[in-house]
Amino acid sequence: MMTLKIIAILLGLAILVMAFIAAENKKLVVSIIAAGAVSLFASVLYLVLEAPDVAMTEAAIGSGLSTIIFFYVLNKIKKERKDHA
Amino acid sequence: MLKKVFVLAVLAVFALLLFRSFGWTDAGTELNEVATRYAEDGPQEVGAANLVTAVIVTYRGLDTLGEVTILFLTASIIGFFLATGRKGEHVPPTVRNTSEILQTASRVITPVIFLIGIYVFINGHLTPGGGFQGGAIVASGLVLMLLANPGRKVSHSLISAVESISGISFVLLGILGIILASGFLDNSILGYGRFGTLFSAGAIPVIYIFVGLKVGSELSGIVSNLQQTTKEDI
Numbered sequence: 586m587m588t589l590k591i592i593a594i595l596l597g598l599a600i601l602v603m604a605f606i607a608a609e610n611k612k613l614v615v616s617i618i619a620a621g622a623v624s625l626f627a628s629v630l631y632l633v634l635e636a637p638d639v640a641m642t643e644a645a646i647g648s649g650l651s652t653i654i655f656f657y658v659l660n661k662i663k664k665e666r667k668d669h670a
Numbered sequence: 671m672l673k674k675v676f677v678l679a680v681l682a683v684f685a686l687l688l689f690r691s692f693g694w695t696d697a698g699t700e701l702n703e704v705a706t707r708y709a710e711d712g713p714q715e716v717g718a719a720n721l722v723t724a725v726i727v728t729y730r731g732l733d734t735l736g737e738v739t740i741l742f743l744t745a746s747i748i749g750f751f752l753a754t755g756r757k758g759e760h761v762p763p764t765v766r767n768t769s770e771i772l773q774t775a776s777r778v779i780t781p782v783i784f785l786i787g788i789y790v791f792i793n794g795h796l797t798p799g800g801g802f803q804g805g806a807i808v809a810s811g812l813v814l815m816l817l818a819n820p821g822r823k824v825s826h827s828l829i830s831a832v833e834s835i836s837g838i839s840f841v842l843l844g845i846l847g848i849i850l851a852s853g854f855l856d857n858s859i860l861g862y863g864r865f866g867t868l869f870s871a872g873a874i875p876v877i878y879i880f881v882g883l884k885v886g887s888e889l890s891g892i893v894s895n896l897q898q899t900t901k902e903d904i
Contacts, residue, residue: 637798638722641790645806650889653813657896 589633596630613659621652717862718795718871726800727874731844731855737802738884742837745888752899768818776818783811791882795871801878805885812890816897824894829887836884843877 600623607619624647631640701709708725716724726734790797791804815822847856857872864870 638720638800638803641799641803642806645803645810649810650806650813650893653810653893654896657893661899 593630593633596626596633600626600630617652617655617659620655621648624648624651713865716857716871716874717865718857718874719866720795720798720800722798723795723800723874723878724871727877728855728857731847731853734855734881735841735844738837738840738881741885741888742833745833745892748892749895752895768820773818776814780811780815783814784808787811787886788882791878792875793868794878794882795874796866796868801881802885804878804882805887806889808882808886809889809893813893816894820897824890824898826891826894829891829894833884833887833891836880836887840877840880840884843873843880847873 603619603622603626607616607623610616610619624643628640628644628648631637631643700706708729709721712721712724712729713719716728718724718727787804787807787810789804790799790807791801794800794804812824816824843859844855846859848854850856850859852858855877857874857877860872860876862870862872868875
């Protein structure tokens with residue numbers, strides 16, 4: 586049980602780090618990939634919480650198709666995100 | 671600068687609320703009444719080895735109908751706004767050839783991905799998975815095909831035909847449940863079979879096959895619409 590708790594805490598920290606990168610980075614490509622990584626770690630967290638159906642759905646849709654759709658849209662837009670501070 | 675401070679303040683308020691709510695609920699040691707009824711009587715009543723599938727398709731079948739409707743709405747809105755040109759007119763994309771490794775590997779891997787997706791939604795009542803997961807895997811196989819050959823023609827009429835027929839069949843199976851058995855999407859219209867085999871759980875495999883085909887063709891249609899749209903700006 587302890588190793589599962591440690592894995593869950595590490596996954597939570599990884600999700601936080603990736604989400605921070607997704608929100609704060611200047612390049613959109615890095616943000617999109619970081620959002621996909623958040624989805625991936627969340628899927629593994631669902632597996633640790635013993636919910637394989639939810640993990641499969643999150644991995645296929647959140648981490649796979651959602652990232653691909655973001656990249657197609659980014660290809661159409663082709664703009665760099667300016668700093669609005 | 672002020673915007674960042676404001677965002678951090680809102681996040682801090684949310685964090686405080688969530689932290690306070692840690693003390694309200696302690697981890698339950700037993701399920702509540704509805705969940706106990708589902709867990710104890712579910713396998714015998716429904717005949718499916720996967721309890722999650724039993725809840726999604728039979729106990730909460732009406733919510734599944736709502737989810738299928740939302741997916742259909744999304745796909746048709748995207749297909750409406752991203753017109754891909756008139757029928758028969760195919761605009762070839764002006765991209766360079768993809769690498770040979772990608773093309774060759776996609777020829778090997780894409781059938782395997784389709785096979786895994788179809789396996790997941792056919793065996794939805796036995797192993798974790800189901801219609802939505804299997805459909806998403808099938809759609810990602812199509813994404814690999816489109817990534818390897820961007821100029822490949824994807825027949826939109828075939829995708830629309832599969833999606834419409836699967837959706838109508840899903841609703842017809844639900845209405846058959848009302849006519850022949852005790853409620854919408856009741857799965858006792860077919861025999862239960864032996865518990866744990868492929869032909870068990872009544873109509874659940876048939877329902878999930880239609881749901882899997884519908885979700886797979888919908889997501890494939892969305893991706894191919896985004897890739898082949900002739901609009902210059904979205």
